[in-house]
Amino acid sequence: MLWLKAFHIVFMVTWFAGLFYLPRLFVYHASTQDPATRETFKVMERKLMVMTHIGAVLTVGFGVALILHTPAWLQMGWLHAKLTAVAGLLAYHFWCMKLVRTFAADANTRPHTWYRWFNEVPVLFLVVIVLLAVLKPF
Numbered sequence: 001m002l003w004l005k006a007f008h009i010v011f012m013v014t015w016f017a018g019l020f021y022l023p024r025l026f027v028y029h030a031s032t033q034d035p036a037t038r039e040t041f042k043v044m045e046r047k048l049m050v051m052t053h054i055g056a057v058l059t060v061g062f063g064v065a066l067i068l069h070t071p072a073w074l075q076m077g078w079l080h081a082k083l084t085a086v087a088g089l090l091a092y093h094f095w096c097m098k099l100v101r102t103f104a105a106d107a108n109t110r111p112h113t114w115y116r117w118f119n120e121v122p123v124l125f126l127v128v129i130v131l132l133a134v135l136k137p138f
């Protein structure tokens with residue numbers, strides 16, 4: 001059980017490394033007109049997105065394994081609230097995927113300031129989900 005939880009947390013960190021850095025790349029990408037720099041950001045975004053996918057799949061995988069190990073968790077309010085927040089996090093993840101494609105097609109129309117706010121969103125998810133998982137308040 002503790003091995004499952006340990007790897008659940010390891011891959012959660014991997015997932016968030018991608019979710020924190022991808023929007024930062026979008027900020028820089030939206031700030032530059034230089035074609036060569038844009039091509040570099042496209043490569044970085046594509047490769048980072050792969051790492052972020054791996055983090056997401058294995059965080060969810062080990063999370064589900066934890067539930068299969070202790071099905072009683074499914075009765076707990078904290079897990080219901082946590083999974084609702086994780087659904088929001090997955091929506092943010094898929095939005096990033098769509099934005100990687102938009103930038104790859106040189107089709108971005110949003111200013112870099114918009115991405116600076118977009119970049120803050122994962123922090124809110126991280127704090128809420130970790131507090132629910134550790135404190136189990138209800």
Ligand code: HEM
Nearest residue numbers: 005009012059060063064066067073086126129130133134
């Ligand atoms: C579908 C996705 C997820 C599922 C099914 C899931 C499920 C679980 C379960 C059942 C536990 C065990 C609770 C315990 O033993 O105390 C757990 C622990 C934990 N989860 Fe998740 N989780 C998911 C996603 C996440 C995400 C996205 C994060 C981080 C933002 C996260 C952070 C944690 C932490 C920090 C713990 C350790 C809590 C502790 O030891 O007190 N989980 N998770």
